Amino acid sequence: MDANLTLILTSSFLIGTGVYLILERSLTRVLIGLVLLSNGANLLFMVASGPAGDPPILSSGEPDDTGMADPLPQAMVLTAIVITLATTAFLLAMAYRSWQLHGNDDVQDDIEDAQIRRLAAADAASDSYDLTLEASAEDTATDEVYEEEGSES
Amino acid sequence: MTTSVLVPMPVLLPLLGAGVTLMLSRRPRAQRIATVTILATVAVLAAVLLVEADRSGPQVVWLGGWSAPLGIALVADRLAALMLLVSAVVTLLVLLYSLGQGMTGDDTEAPVSVYHPTFLVLVAGVSNAFLAGDLFNLFVGFEMLLFASYVLLTLGGTSTRVRAGTIYVVVNMLSSALFLVSLAAVYAACGTVNLAQLSERVDDLPDDVALALQLLLLTTFAIKAAVFPLSFWLPDSYPTAPAPVTAVFAGLLTKVGVYAILRMQTLVFPDSPLSGVLMWVALLTMLIGILGAVAQSDIKRMLSFTLVSHIGYMIFGVGLATAAGISGAVFYVAHHITIQTALFLVVGLIERRAGSAGLLRLGGLARLSPVIAILFFIPAMNLAGIPPASGFIGKVGLLQAGLDVGTPLAIGLVVGGVLTSLLTLYAVAKTWALAFWRTPEQAHEIAAxxxxxxxxxxxxxxxxxxxxxxxxxxxxxxxxxxxxxxxxRRVVDSDSPERDLYQLLRDGALPSRLPASMVLPTAILVVITALLTVVAGPLFAFTDRAADDLIERTPYVSSVLDEEGR
Known part of the structure; x- marks a missing residue:
């Protein structure tokens, strides 16, 4: 089977662009990136299905699959397209909700992570976090507390 | 082969049920009855399939009657049927629990009517993934369960859930795209996506092509299963969902990924050069996951990290690629689905009773609610692998398999496994000491x-x-x-209440009783986890047979391909 170079190049361009956009913080750009990415992946199925052929319709009589296009990848791509459509709609709704709540659609940092980092920063025994956070500066707690905390974090 | 007619039912019934419950969305009572009936039926069907698969080999159905490359096969062999049964029982109990919790969890403003249909689609997706006899159907199963999980995770659209959901959705879309790429590559290389046919054709491929395919598929499933370098999305997104949702996610979704890895490694790439890599990855998953768990100050997040960590045990068994290792991994999956779900349900009870699951706010739960204490203690000790429990038996099975293999890496993994078990004990003991043993006053003073x-x-x-x-x-x-x-803003959640348990108790702002409809399903699940210990012998014998099937490959392949002509 000869692979179609144009399709491969187009597909790799789409996937590359998609990956670049996914690395952005704004959800809308991530979304566009994902759409490009899945379109690139779908094109790969076209590569896999080989050269174009006759419509894969079996009329009555002998199945003659000599000049017929491979129907299977097309069926798969159709399924994949539908799934992508639904996910895109869902992500759009989420980007909108995020904008409603925060006024932007940036992907947020994990709050609990930051909290644990602060806990660790408030813990004098732990030198692994030399973060210059306000928490460690204004921390006036006693040594006993540090010990209590040390057992927790 | 009359029972093989039942094979598609665990997928079809929940899907049908999803449609029915959607229509019944204005009649909550009828909706509840429909959902419970369907899930109970699926559990019974799964049990029948399990018995039949054990007695007379894999049950196969070719949907639509098309033959091999075009048709879609659904296969219930021993492994798939066991997974199906465990997941059906767990989902039924979680649903009963969520009915007791007021349908959707803590959030009264969440759209109640979509909960049941979505939950059923999730069940259908999980069943479809377990039964799928070809890769593309596996992809569809994954997408079904993922889509349902997107909706369940962001239920109510509060600020925290949208934040967590964003990460979850993007990561999973990325892994789906990767799955599509691997599917295209597999089809281009082998001309089929049927697993049984693949297992015959992959042997003829050049080694490097087979390796590339395997790497692509493994990476995809490792994201779903939250195996170490690809696990960071999980502790970030799971804890924000309502308790029953987190419970069913933690129990099932990652295990579907593990199942897919297991299936690929045994059926399609049996003599894989990647076993060593898998074992390294398993070691790192165990250790880094559990170190994360030790650092957490919230019970839900702690449990999410132990979830990641214990995925390592299963990958360990798969990486060993011996019958004993795979048998241990299958046993561990069954054990871990029930145990992790039970623990998350208990955390839901804690949240209901004490207003929070943050360790900084909690204290004195053992006196406040002995029932919760018992329900937490039993599965927590089981998770850590204290001797009579099934967690201990599963770990011993895996470690024994590791010692049998005896390579330095396998021995290293055995040591890592024991260490992880100890650290798990430390993490749950810390939780126990802080949340259950000390008094609320102490917690309040320290937090202040x-x-x-x-x-x-x-x-x-x-x-x-x-x-x-x-x-x-x-x-x-x-x-x-x-x-x-x-x-x-009004819908913005109150996930982190300002008052801790001491203040809540002082103000009398807590419900003094737990609804029995929440406690009962949790108790049943805890009893089931304890029962796993009692039936450990027969269960291990069963997983041994399943593992032999998987290593041998012929039962699966021949029953799928022989069925083709009919």
Whole structure:
């Protein structure tokens, strides 16, 4: 089977662009990136299905699959397209909700992570976090507390 | 082969049920009855399939009657049927629990009517993934369960859930795209996506092509299963969902990934050069996951990290690629689905009773509610692998298999496994000591001396990008009336309440009783986890037979391909 170079190049361009956009913080750009990415992946199925052929319709009589296009990848791509459509709609709704709540659609940092980092920063025994956070500066707690905390974090 | 007619039912019934419950959305009572009936039926069907698969080999159905490359096969062999049964029982109990919790969890404003249909689609997706006899159907199963999980995770659309959901959805879309790429590559290389046919054709491929395919598929499934370098999305997204949702996610979704890895490694790539890599990855998953768990100050997050960590045990068994290792892994999956779900349900009870699952706020639960204490203690000790429990038996099976293999790496993994088990014990013991043993006063006094972590963060979180000016809120160039914003804020969750348990108790702001409909399903699940210990012998014998099937490959392949002509 000869692979179609144009399709491969187009597909790799789409996937590359998609990956670049996914690395952005704004959800809308991530979304566009994902759409490009899945379109690139779908094109790969076209590569896999080989050269174009006759419509894969079996009329009555002998199945003659000599000049017929491979129907299977097309069926798969159709399924994949539908799934992508639904996910895109869902992500759009989420980007909108995020904008409603925060006024932007940036992907947020994990709050609990930051909290644990602060806990660790408030813990004098732990030198692994030399973060210059306000928490460690204004921390006036006693040594006993540090010990209590040390057992927790 | 009359029972093989039943094979598609665990997929079809929940899907049908999803449609029915959607139509019944105005009649909550009928909706509940329909969902419970369907899930119970699926559990019974799974049990029948399990018995039949054990007695007379894999049950196969070719949907639509098309033959091999075009048709879609559903296969219930021993492994698939066992997974199906465990997941059906667990989902039924979780659903009963969520009925007791007021349908959707803690959030009264969540759209109640979509919960049941979505839950059923999730069950259908999980069943489809377990039964799928070809890769593309596996993909469809994954997408079904993922889509349902997107909706369940962001139920109510509160700020925290949208944040967590964003990460979850993007990561999973990325892994789906990767799955598509691997599917295209597999089809281009082998001309089929049927697993049985693949297992015959992959042997003829050049080694490097087979390796590339295997790497692609493994990476995809490792994201779903939250195996170490690809696990960071999980502890971030799971804990924010309502308790029953987190419970069913933690129990099932990652295990579907593990199942897919297991299936690929045994059926399609049996003599894989990647076993060593898998074992390294398993070691790192165990250790880094559990170290994360030790550091957490919230029970839900602690459990999410132990979830990641214990995935390592299963990958360990798969990486060994011996019958004993795979048998141990299958046993461990069955054990871990029930145990992790039970623990998350208990955390839901804690949240209901004490208003929070944060260790900084909790204390004295053992006196406040002995029932919760018992329900937490049994599965927690089981998770850590204290001797009579099934967690111990599963771990011993795996470690024994590791010692039998005897390579330095396998021995290293055995040591890592024991260490992880100890650290798990430390993590749950810490939780026990803080949340159950000390008094609420102690918790309050200690928390009061800490810098105010929450407030600073909350302020920072909400103030981003908003300017208030003359009753209007300016956001990114657009002005809202402040009422619009209030409306939006009202739905913003109260996931982190300002008062800790001591203050809540003082103010008498807590419900004094737990609804029996929440406690009962949790108790049943805890009893089931304990029962796994009792039936460990027969269960291990069963997983041994399943593992032999998987290593041998012929039962699966021949029953799928022989069925083709009919």
């Amino acid at each position: 001396t800490l810098p105010h972590l929450d407030e600073e963060l909350e302020d920072h979180h909400h103030a981003q990008g908003m300017v208030v000016h003359r009753d209007h809120v300016h956001v990114g160039g657009t002005a809202f009336g402040s009422r619009d914003l209030e409306d939006a």
